[in-house]
Amino acid sequence: MNIVGIAACPAGLAHTPMAASALTKAGKKLGYNIKIEQQGVMGQVDKITAEEATAADLVIIASDQKLEGMDRFEGKKVYRVNINTCISSPEKTIEKLVSVAQGGN
């Protein structure tokens, strides 16, 4: 399963990379192919390419802000989650969203 996502917080220097690395680590541990883009103070880091977006089965948005390039995920299963939840419980977040995306609850 291919998972992509974006992390962003207001200051863009602490929560953003923490959430991105927590999700990436947890996703790999659970055996998924995962890449999380950061939209922090440096703009877009680890940018999700058009190909990666197209190949994605699930999109995780760890932010309540306006994000760049959301049109990449048109027609995809996109879920918005609180960024703090992603930092403190990355594995459970991914497991839950995967099960939702696969039609469970």
Place this chain on the structure above:
Amino acid sequence: MKKILSTARGHLMTGISWSIPMIIGAGMLVGIPSIIGLMFGVTSWGEFAGTGTIWQFLELIRNVGWAGIGLFNVVLAGFIAYSIADKPAIGAGFIAGYFANQRGTGFLGAVVLAFVAGYAAKYLIKKMNFNNQYLQQIKGVVFIPLLTVTAVGIVAAIVDTPLVNLNLGLVNWIRMMSESGTNSLLLAVIIGAMIAADLGGPINKAAFTAVTALIAEGIFTPAVFMRVAICAIPLGYALAVFIKKDKFSNDLQGQGIGAFVMSLVGITEGAIPFVLANPLKLTIINIIGGSVGAGLAALLGAATEIPMFGGVYGFLAVTQNSWAYLVGVLAGALIVCAGALAFGDFNVKKLDESADADEIVFEEL
């Protein structure tokens, strides 16, 4: 209702997020020449115009910084509007922020009118549709820009008197509070507690934005109180690691230096990795440390007449009782350090235990 509020908060945070790099850069550009001037006893910069001296040169640099500080409300409003309705809204948002500056409705006016600009554009994009292809094209270049700015204009005119009075009242009230002893203590305690409450989250950024808006109004001392809390909290955890390394997991031991550096440069977020270990207890400790540190600095008379940014080294920009700033930072840090060592549990690997699957709330987009 809750959903509307959280969406609105997201837009506000987007606006803040775009203005932070500008305001920090601009603030420091005023601060650094001001500090150099202070070292040579220069406080009134106006008199150097046309003298061709280094001071005239530094004064011009300071003015570049002031230009950036003056743009705070403009950029904030522009990007709030942008967050709501993309490109069609950003122009009206900038206009809203600039008008708020000129009119003296300040931060409040900028935010209110930015939301008007954003939601007006959003509504028009959705509801205004023509069967005629040419009209549909003109809509984007003429109708939406015109009507969006018109909406800002009409609301601005309606709320003008109350907003001017409200903003003036608030600014004067805070100016008074920041200048008198007991009141400045109260102000410092509130700011310190808000900075500590969520370390870079919405409450922290609300305090940051309010303090920045005050700098734009020419009130500089609240920034001193805020910076005390910002520096004290990560410094507290750095000290705790330094004093009792065994109490921390390997991961967190490595974060000690990081927290120290974050404290030096003034980034509260440096404390987050530690707080995640026991969020509830440690947040309470942070709030106590942040508010006591800031309060102590206020009580000891730390104050400034120049825009202040930065971390521990920021004491250079504290023009009155800069030692009190450092005492505040140290006192706050010691409280956080002691509290963390007494009540924190940093050694257990607690990955993924803090939430039940049911507690993970998500929203399908």
